[in-house]
Amino acid sequence: MFNHQKYEKQYFLPPTLSYDWVKKETIEKAPTWCSVDLRDGNQALPIPMNLEEKLEMFQLLVDIGFKEIEVAFPAASDTEFNLVRTLIDNNMIPDDVTIMVITQAREHIIRKTFEAVQGAPNAIIHLYNSTSEAQRRQVFKKTKDEIKQIAVDGAVLVKELAEETEGNFYFQYSPESFPGTEVDYALDICNSVLDIWKPTPEHQAIINIPTTVENAMPHIFASQIEYIHKNLSYRDGVRLSIHPHNDRGCGVSDAEFGVLAGAERVEGTLFGIGERTGNVDLITLAMNMYSQGYDPKLNFSNLGAIRKQYEGLTRTAVYERQPYSGDLVFTAFSGSHQDAISKGMKYRKENQVEKWDVPYIPVDPMDLGRNYQTDVIRINSQSGKGGIGYILETNYGIKLPYKMNEEMGYATKRVSDQTNRELSSEEIYHVFKEQYLDYCPHFQLVDYRFEKGEQQEVTLKLKQAEQNIELQGEGTGSLDAVSNALKTSFKLDYELEVYEQHSLGKDSLAESCAQIGISHNGQMYWGAGIDEDIMKASVQALVVAVNRLVAFK
Numbered sequence: 241m242f243n244h245q246k247y248e249k250q251y252f253l254p255p256t257l258s259y260d261w262v263k264k265e266t267i268e269k270a271p272t273w274c275s276v277d278l279r280d281g282n283q284a285l286p287i288p289m290n291l292e293e294k295l296e297m298f299q300l301l302v303d304i305g306f307k308e309i310e311v312a313f314p315a316a317s318d319t320e321f322n323l324v325r326t327l328i329d330n331n332m333i334p335d336d337v338t339i340m341v342i343t344q345a346r347e348h349i350i351r352k353t354f355e356a357v358q359g360a361p362n363a364i365i366h367l368y369n370s371t372s373e374a375q376r377r378q379v380f381k382k383t384k385d386e387i388k389q390i391a392v393d394g395a396v397l398v399k400e401l402a403e404e405t406e407g408n409f410y411f412q413y414s415p416e417s418f419p420g421t422e423v424d425y426a427l428d429i430c431n432s433v434l435d436i437w438k439p440t441p442e443h444q445a446i447i448n449i450p451t452t453v454e455n456a457m458p459h460i461f462a463s464q465i466e467y468i469h470k471n472l473s474y475r476d477g478v479r480l481s482i483h484p485h486n487d488r489g490c491g492v493s494d495a496e497f498g499v500l501a502g503a504e505r506v507e508g509t510l511f512g513i514g515e516r517t518g519n520v521d522l523i524t525l526a527m528n529m530y531s532q533g534y535d536p537k538l539n540f541s542n543l544g545a546i547r548k549q550y551e552g553l554t555r556t557a558v559y560e561r562q563p564y565s566g567d568l569v570f571t572a573f574s575g576s577h578q579d580a581i582s583k584g585m586k587y588r589k590e591n592q593v594e595k596w597d598v599p600y601i602p603v604d605p606m607d608l609g610r611n612y613q614t615d616v617i618r619i620n621s622q623s624g625k626g627g628i629g630y631i632l633e634t635n636y637g638i639k640l641p642y643k644m645n646e647e648m649g650y651a652t653k654r655v656s657d658q659t660n661r662e663l664s665s666e667e668i669y670h671v672f673k674e675q676y677l678d679y680c681p682h683f684q685l686v687d688y689r690f691e692k693g694e695q696q697e698v699t700l701k702l703k704q705a706e707q708n709i710e711l712q713g714e715g716t717g718s719l720d721a722v723s724n725a726l727k728t729s730f731k732l733d734y735e736l737e738v739y740e741q742h743s744l745g746k747d748s749l750a751e752s753c754a755q756i757g758i759s760h761n762g763q764m765y766w767g768a769g770i771d772e773d774i775m776k777a778s779v780q781a782l783v784v785a786v787n788r789l790v791a792f793k
């Protein structure tokens with residue numbers, strides 16, 4: 241039964257509430273990013289990564305710029321254990337990268353973990369135990385003091401083994417299931433663990449606060465973090481870290497507010513892969529900083545390639561609307577968005593604008609390895625002339641007069657609406673070709689010859705109903721002469737209103753595109769021609785416009 245009365249709030253407010261974090265505007269300095277793709281991300285995969293895949297993932301994370309990487313839960317499986325050994329035995333960990341391994345606060349698991357990290361140049365031992373009221377009551381069946389003792393005993397053993405084991409070790413403690421834990425109690429456990437480790441500014445420890453299962457609004461989490469930040473012992477010897485999950489869809493807000501509230505380090509995964517609804521997406525966090533003009537200290541300039549590799553390694557598909565990385569996140573299908581984007585891109589080019597402010601596109605897609613041809617505007621029945629003109633211009637160099645563009649827009653939308661699908665740029669060009677370059681159902685241009693008399697004279701060779709015919713005309717200019725020949729011979733009455741032409745390329749051999757608009761009884765009829773010879777392009781454009789007049793008047 242769908243009954244909200246079955247539920248009640250499960251989070252705890254800190255004993256004293258302060259909201260200093262609210263007064264801060266944005267994140268200007270990148271926190272330390274710790275990737276947990278190989279641990280929390282991996283433990284959520286239906287088929288966890290194998291050793292080769294993990295090694296490839298490790299290299300990918302290093303290449304992106306991560307300096308802290310949680311590589312394994314060594315006691316979980318041979319594969320996890322072997323990954324740590326492979327990295328250490330083969331000196332595969334760059335000097336500026338610290339690996340992290342996680343362990344439950346259980347003796348045999350901690351011992352196994354130290355076997356795995358023996359000889360590590362730098363490694364963080366991440367100790368955790370669950371502290372929530374629900375888990376104390378249901379899972380561990382222990383009192384608060386007994387649960388605290390699990391953490392303290394674990395911290396003691398971790399310290400002892402670190403002293404005995406070859407390698408350089410740092411410590412991290414997480415009160416797992418923190419969202420369901422009384423905040424002052426969680427703080428008390430963290431401080432008790434720190435009392436064992438006695439961290440200093442020279443050898444810091446990490447206290448990592450997770451939203452194991454996110455159960456409150458992000459401002460609650462921020463207030464909890466601010467309380468811990470202000471009341472943690474050994475504060476200058478501690479890096480305060482957060483580990484947001486996304487059960488309520490607020491992982492990014494938790495992380496950003498948490499940093500404003502005093503966290504110096506953020507754990508998460510690429511693309512937000514992780515248990516249930518995932519961990520916080522570090523790409524989103526980093527790119528949110530980047531898009532405000534701050535250096536995130538992670539490089540996603542080839543995000544498409546990163547995504548492809550990641551999807552292969554994890555056998556997981558990235559959602560098409562995933563911020564920054566999804567297939568469709570830079571794409572407008574709707575007309576008014578397309579119009580603004582198209583004008584914004586033009587404005588940017590013409591005015592050499594330095595800072596990015598194109599409407600509807602929060603960051604320059606090119607910065608992430610995307611392109612303007614296929615990523616920004618795509619066409620379906622929701623699209624408009626701005627977008628359709630943009631596709632013709634960016635893909636084919638064709639610029640249409642305003643009113644012709646409008647008509648072409650409706651012609652294209654009609655095709656998409658009737659077929660109920662998106663149209664590719666080739667299909668859009670096909671509509672243009674069919675309607676404006678080749679539309680000659682009544683007569684077709686075969687050839688023409690100009691002669692200069694008192695006026696410009698033309699002999700126009702056409703084909704009509706499979707018969708060759710010749711028309712004569714004269715006028716003040718070449719096009720005028722062709723137009724008069726058509727008007728007189730076919731007894732037509734129209735005004736030549738618009739004549740535009742431009743080159744389709746930069747060199748002198750490039751083709752020209754001519755567009756002609758003629759009016760009859762207040763209605764415009766359009767035609768276009770493309771040829772290396774500008775006159776030929778223009779005559780063809782006029783022939784199409786007149787054909788359309790005959791067909792549609």
Ligand SMILES: CC(=O)SCCNC(=O)CCNC(=O)[C@H](O)C(C)(C)COP(=O)(O)OP(=O)(O)OC[C@H]1O[C@@H](n2cnc3c(N)ncnc32)[C@H](O)[C@@H]1OP(=O)(O)O
Pocket residue numbers: 280283313315316317343344345346349368369370379380390416452
């Ligand atoms: C929120 C998180 O992501 S936490 C990380 C979770 N990740 C994983 O669990 C992935 C890897 N885990 C594993 O491979 C296995 O769980 C192992 C190898 C670590 C341990 O396996 P097992 O001992 O067979 O079982 P299991 O994990 O179910 O252990 C449960 C026991 O450990 C206790 N326990 C669980 N977590 C902890 C902890 N952090 N500290 C101390 N004890 C713990 C439980 O109370 C339970 O005790 P009981 O045996 O007295 O009932």
Ligand SMILES: CC(C)C(=O)C(=O)O
Pocket residue numbers: 280368414416417448450451452453483485
């Ligand atoms: C162990 C902790 C950090 C964790 O993964 C979680 O609580 O989600």
